[in-house]
Amino acid sequence: MANKVFKGRVITAGDFIGEAVVSHQGVNTxxxxxxxxxMRSKHVxxxxxxxxxxxxxxxxxxxxxxxxxIGSTTxxxxxxxxxxxxxxxRAFLFSEPADSIGLSGIILAKVWQNSNVICLDSLxxxxxxxxxxxxxxxxxxDGTVIILS
Amino acid sequence: xxxxxxxxxxxxxxxxxxxxxxxxxxILETLVIYGDAFNAKRMVKITHGEGHLVTSFGTPIITPVxxxxxxxxxxxxxxxxxxxxxxxxxxxxxxxxxxPLDKLINGTAVFGKQExxxxxxxxxxxxxxxxxxxxxxxxxxxxxxxKGDILSWSESSAVNFANSVLGARCxxxxxxxxxxxxxxxxxxxxxxxxxxxxxxxxxxxxxTTKIPExxxxxxxxxxxxxDGVPYVKGLDKFIGNKLDEKTISYLKDFGAATASNxxxxxxHIDKVTPEAVELGEKLIKKDAKVYVVDDAELERxxxxxxxxxxxxxxxxxxxxxxxxxxxxxxxxxxxxxxxxELTKKGLNKVTTEVVLNSAPKVLAHFKKDHPEMYDxxxxxxxxxxxxxxxxxxxxxxxxxxAILTNSNKxxxxxxxxxxxxxxxxxxxxxxKF
Numbered sequence: 252m253a254n255k256v257f258k259g260r261v262i263t264a265g266d267f268i269g270e271a272v273v274s275h276q277g278v279n280t281x282x283x284x285x286x287x288x289x290m291r292s293k294h295v296x297x298x299x300x301x302x303x304x305x306x307x308x309x310x311x312x313x314x315x316x317x318x319x320x321i322g323s324t325t326x327x328x329x330x331x332x333x334x335x336x337x338x339x340x341r342a343f344l345f346s347e348p349a350d351s352i353g354l355s356g357i358i359l360a361k362v363w364q365n366s367n368v369i370c371l372d373s374l375x376x377x378x379x380x381x382x383x384x385x386x387x388x389x390x391x392x393d394g395t396v397i398i399l400s
Numbered sequence: 401x402x403x404x405x406x407x408x409x410x411x412x413x414x415x416x417x418x419x420x421x422x423x424x425x426x427i428l429e430t431l432v433i434y435g436d437a438f439n440a441k442r443m444v445k446i447t448h449g450e451g452h453l454v455t456s457f458g459t460p461i462i463t464p465v466x467x468x469x470x471x472x473x474x475x476x477x478x479x480x481x482x483x484x485x486x487x488x489x490x491x492x493x494x495x496x497x498x499x500p501l502d503k504l505i506n507g508t509a510v511f512g513k514q515e516x517x518x519x520x521x522x523x524x525x526x527x528x529x530x531x532x533x534x535x536x537x538x539x540x541x542x543x544x545x546x547k548g549d550i551l552s553w554s555e556s557s558a559v560n561f562a563n564s565v566l567g568a569r570c571x572x573x574x575x576x577x578x579x580x581x582x583x584x585x586x587x588x589x590x591x592x593x594x595x596x597x598x599x600x601x602x603x604x605x606x607x608t609t610k611i612p613e614x615x616x617x618x619x620x621x622x623x624x625x626x627d628g629v630p631y632v633k634g635l636d637k638f639i640g641n642k643l644d645e646k647t648i649s650y651l652k653d654f655g656a657a658t659a660s661n662x663x664x665x666x667x668h669i670d671k672v673t674p675e676a677v678e679l680g681e682k683l684i685k686k687d688a689k690v691y692v693v694d695d696a697e698l699e700r701x702x703x704x705x706x707x708x709x710x711x712x713x714x715x716x717x718x719x720x721x722x723x724x725x726x727x728x729x730x731x732x733x734x735x736x737x738x739x740x741e742l743t744k745k746g747l748n749k750v751t752t753e754v755v756l757n758s759a760p761k762v763l764a765h766f767k768k769d770h771p772e773m774y775d776x777x778x779x780x781x782x783x784x785x786x787x788x789x790x791x792x793x794x795x796x797x798x799x800x801x802a803i804l805t806n807s808n809k810x811x812x813x814x815x816x817x818x819x820x821x822x823x824x825x826x827x828x829x830x831x832k833f
Contacts, residue, residue: 262437277626277663282813288461289510289794300706301661301812319627321663322812324454324554327574328465335464350627350663351591354437355574362430364464 255398257378259371262349263361264392267341267369268399271386273316274304275379280326280352283310284333295338304384314390315340316382320353330356334366342390345372346379371396402429405436412443412586423475427580434577435588443586444593448549448568449481450527451582452536452558455575456486457791458517459510466513468576469520472583479525479582484536484543486555487725487757489791490514495783496755497718502797510795524579532786533759535652535725537561540761547674550593552581556665557656557724557809563666565643565651567674569593572665592666598675600631600668600684607694611638613820614650615808617693618657620701624691627663631684636671643672645729653807656724660809708815709802713833715752716804719824720789720816722757723807731758731766731784735773737821738780741829749781751830752804760786790814804828 282299294311305315320326330353333339343349343357349372360366371394382388382398389397401417408416416432418425435443455465472478489511490496498506506512518526527543534555536543545551547567553559554573562568571591573581581587591597602625606612612635621630639647651669658664668676668683675683721734734756742748756777758766763784767774777784789805792798793814803816804827811818819827827833 279660279812285794285813286796286799289459290796291461291509300708300815319663321622321626322556322660324556324559324572324578325575328455328462328576331464331576332462336461349437351434351438351572352574352663355434355577358430358433358437359464359574359576362426362433363468 254400255381257374257396259344259374259394259396261392261394262354262357262370262372263368265342265367265369265390266392267390269312269314269341269388271316271382271384271388272305272308272310272313273379273382273384274302275318276302276304277319277321278302278305278315278317279322280320280329280356281323284329287338288329288333288336291336293338295333310340311338312341314342314344314388316344316379318347318379319345319350324352326352327355327359331359331364334360334368335364339368342369344374344396346374346376348373402432404432406432406440406588407442409443421475423471424477427584430577431580431584431586431588435590438588438590440588440590442589444550444589446550446552446581446585446587448545448551449585450543451479451483451578452543452553452555453483453575453578454486454554456532456788457489457511458514459794460513465576466517466520469524473520473523477583478523479579480585482525482527483579483582484527484531484533484541485521486532486534487786487788487791488532489788489794491785491787493785495785496787496792497753502795505795505797530760533725534558534788535727535759535762537566538727538759538762540728540765541759550587552578552587554578556659557652559665560655560659561652563592564655564668564673565648572663598629598666598683600629601688602628602630603684603688603690604630604632605690605692606632606634607692608698609695612693612698614653615657615806616698616702616820618654619661619808620693620698621691622658622660622662622664623701625662625664629666630664631668631670631676631688633670635669639672641671645727647672649727649730652724652727657808660812705811705818707817709817710800711802714802716827717802718753718755719804719828720755720757720810721806721824723789723805723810725762725786726756726758728762728765731756731762732770732773735777737825738782739776741825742780745829747829750828752828754782754828755785755787755789756782757785757787757789
């Protein structure tokens with residue numbers, strides 16, 4: 252099977268090959284990260300019981316594929332904090348234009364923590380329909396995402 | 401200096417060049433990158449200078465926040481008109497029970513930096529020690545924007561209320577972005593600041609046989625529309641078209657659920673909220689999707705909530721009422737309902753720990769106007785607090801507790817079990833599942 256290629260808008264660039272974890276619904280940032288962060292876990296085990304796609308999954312150093320983030324406006328600060336702790340997903344791939352909270356977190360982490368977190372958005376609905384949890388993805392700094400077969 | 405796309409006024413260009421210090425440069429740089437990502441054409445002045453900040457909890461892990469506040473203080477920057485905060489995470493007045501182990505964990509791993517953090521907040525412009533509530537927009541709290549005001553706020557439910565019920569203009573800003581905009585007095589102009597983005601891309605038709613529970617309806621809409629702007633038709637026949645205290649209380653709870661279960665920052669209620677009254681269906685985009693809410697749909701959504709209690713028939717250990725914080729109207733209403741239920745069942749006191757949450761200044765108003773009701777709450781076994789119940793559940797020891805609530809927002813972020821107001825009333829007065 253041929254590799255599938257998608258192109259997104261670059262929010263923060265980087266090259267990375269890693270494993271996808273896919274949420275088809277909006278990711279509630281506070282509900283997702285809070286418990287692991289409070290426990291200072293080195294790995295984030297998703298604690299949002301309302302999101303069956305990713306509940307209980309380890310997303311540290313993975314590629315989180317999502318439509319957008321939802322919920323609390325602490326979300327940006329939460330992303331900044333987990334980036335500072337080093338337990339963040341290595342990349343956030345938004346199928347939609349990134350929302351204000353998710354994007355704030357990425358920008359705060361970049362400007363204030365000099366984080367190497369990668370973020371692309373506007374990858375399109377087809378991306379989220381195609382990518383599956385466990386897929387191996389290659390992200391390029393020009394915004395290309397390849398689902399490696 | 402970073403490359404940027406938006407047009408900046410000369411005074412802002414100077415800041416971005418670092419001519420007013422590195423910290424101010426980084427603050428503006430963050431806001432410019434943020435605005436550019438949303439194709440903001442310019443930065444605009446905020447017209448309501450009082451900020452509202454969401455990050456009220458001094459948990460040790462948020463070192464980036466402390467570092468940032470330290471930089472701000474060192475640079476001599478502050479919010480000129482002051483700011484209010486979300487509720488404190490702990491109650492030190494004996495209104496919430498903590499075991500010795502709870503106290504130990506709260507005082508160290510979970511909120512061990514609370515005093516340290518509040519000292520920083522005071523230096524940056526915290527209005528006063530009673531300015532901790534998620535409902536700082538209520539009249540008693542004094543941070544109430546006018547229609548059309550541009551804000552730099554966070555707290556999903558407060559932004560949602562300010563946009564929808566007050567007609568102010570604010571994006572769903574994150575913690576830290578909120579204080580940056582308030583310090584500079586500028587925010588990037590995009591999203592809900594612009595007329596075209598205040599139009600509804602969802603029509604919600606209410607076809608229920610009775611008034612929907614505010615927080616269940618809000619949840620259903622939030623889950624469906626996510627970050628959309630819903631225009632809700634048919635609700636006015638249940639809640640009336642006057643923005644009185646009862647309706648404001650309903651919309652506060654409704655909005656909080658749309659914002660926590662989804663990402664709604666603005667909604668319109670036909671014939672009720674200010675822009676819907678002014679513009680009516682002109683606010684609806686031509687290609688708006690339709691979501692019909694009837695009794696069956698609400699039942700489906702309610703049944704979809706996972707119950708996280710180990711023993712699903714357990715007696716509630718503690719019940720939190722008021723997330724977001726209760727209004728003055730709701731404090732009176734809950735008092736009367738609990739009293740009537742106890743009388744009906746021949747009881748003197750509630751049968752579980754019950755904590756009703758409200759802003760310090762709303763509680764003071766209530767106590768002043770109704771001292772007998774205030775005392776009676778305690779005689780009935782209830783406690784009044786200004787805690788953030790959501791933050792109460794940050795302590796890992798609470799995860800196995802059977803926490804009951806009428807808040808869909810609290811349900812979303814914790815293991816608390818959500819029930820309707822009537823069921824909560826029954827359960828705290830001896831009823832069973």
